[in-house]
Amino acid sequence: MARTIFVTGAASGIGLACTRNLLRQGDRVAAIDLNADSLASALGPDTENLLALPCDVSNPAAVEQAVARSEFQLGPLDSVIHCAALHSPSFWMDLEADEFNRVLQVNVTGSFLVAKAAAKAMRARGGGAIVLTSSANVLAGGIGGQAGMGGPAYVASKAAIVGLVRSLARSLGPDGIRVNAVMPGVTETPMIAKYSPENRAASLKQIPLGHIGTADEIADVMCFLVSDASRYVSGETMIVNGAAMFG
Numbered sequence: 001m002a003r004t005i006f007v008t009g010a011a012s013g014i015g016l017a018c019t020r021n022l023l024r025q026g027d028r029v030a031a032i033d034l035n036a037d038s039l040a041s042a043l044g045p046d047t048e049n050l051l052a053l054p055c056d057v058s059n060p061a062a063v064e065q066a067v068a069r070s071e072f073q074l075g076p077l078d079s080v081i082h083c084a085a086l087h088s089p090s091f092w093m094d095l096e097a098d099e100f101n102r103v104l105q106v107n108v109t110g111s112f113l114v115a116k117a118a119a120k121a122m123r124a125r126g127g128g129a130i131v132l133t134s135s136a137n138v139l140a141g142g143i144g145g146q147a148g149m150g151g152p153a154y155v156a157s158k159a160a161i162v163g164l165v166r167s168l169a170r171s172l173g174p175d176g177i178r179v180n181a182v183m184p185g186v187t188e189t190p191m192i193a194k195y196s197p198e199n200r201a202a203s204l205k206q207i208p209l210g211h212i213g214t215a216d217e218i219a220d221v222m223c224f225l226v227s228d229a230s231r232y233v234s235g236e237t238m239i240v241n242g243a244a245m246f247g
């Protein structure tokens with residue numbers, strides 16, 4: 001049966017791959033990203049099953065409104081796949097408080113706001129599934145920043161997702177809401193466009209499966225985590241990185 005799924009970061013990379021995957025399966029998707037133009041150029045015009053909603057996920061009122069509009073136009077929310085995030089490769093010495101706070105605001109507070117607004121809606125109909133996004137940078141420390149690699153703000157923000165998932169899974173389980181995260185390794189999306197050739201080669205060398213992950217390979221796992229096939233999985237952060245770096 002067709003479901004309604006709220007996907008953030010839907011104009012690019014992994015969120016875009018999730019959106020296309022779900023639309024192919026016949027689901028209805030509320031596609032969220034920062035601006036209408038980037039959504040339209042990635043996904044084309046709205047259809048019966050696709051509603052593009054420009055929204056900054058770090059803005060509480062905007063997130064509440066986006067969930068309400070999604071429910072009004074596409075029906076009760078079944079699941080959320082939250083991919084929207086800011087990258088921050090700044091080396092520790094160049095990283096100022098403003099940038100650090102902004103990264104936490106978008107990546108951590110934004111994840112909480114999206115999960116909270118969705119959970120309020122899902123509780124009303126007896127359950128749902130939420131998938132947040134961490135990063136395998138958390139396991140390696142992000143190599144300290146620069147050259148496209150995650151620096152301290154990004155790595156700290158993605159580590160916070162592991163705790164957020166556990167806390168929300170505990171609180172929302174009794175309402176039938178599952179909460180999980182995916183922890184992708186290096187994935188071929190615009191987020192890694194500034195990787196130096198040396199960093200790219202070094203990343204590749206660490207991946208026993210022999211290639212940098214594709215957005216579709218991560219999206220497939222996210223879609224599994226909002227499917228009925230994962231109905232007894234909650235509170236987990238699933239590493240999806242081609243067997244690179246076990247910790």
Ligand SMILES: NC(=O)c1ccc[n+]([C@@H]2O[C@H](COP(=O)([O-])OP(=O)(O)OC[C@H]3O[C@@H](n4cnc5c(N)ncnc54)[C@H](O)[C@@H]3O)[C@@H](O)[C@H]2O)c1
Nearest residue numbers: 009012013014034056057083084085133135186187189191
């Ligand atoms: N690509 C990688 O190597 C990699 C590795 C580990 C984790 N991740 C995580 O996967 C997720 C998806 O990343 P991606 O690689 O597809 O990146 P991407 O840059 O291709 O896409 C991120 C999207 O989020 C949107 N966005 C940013 N800030 C937003 C905000 N405040 N409100 C709404 N939308 C906003 C951007 O406009 C963009 O379309 C992110 O959470 C990222 O941290 C990516």
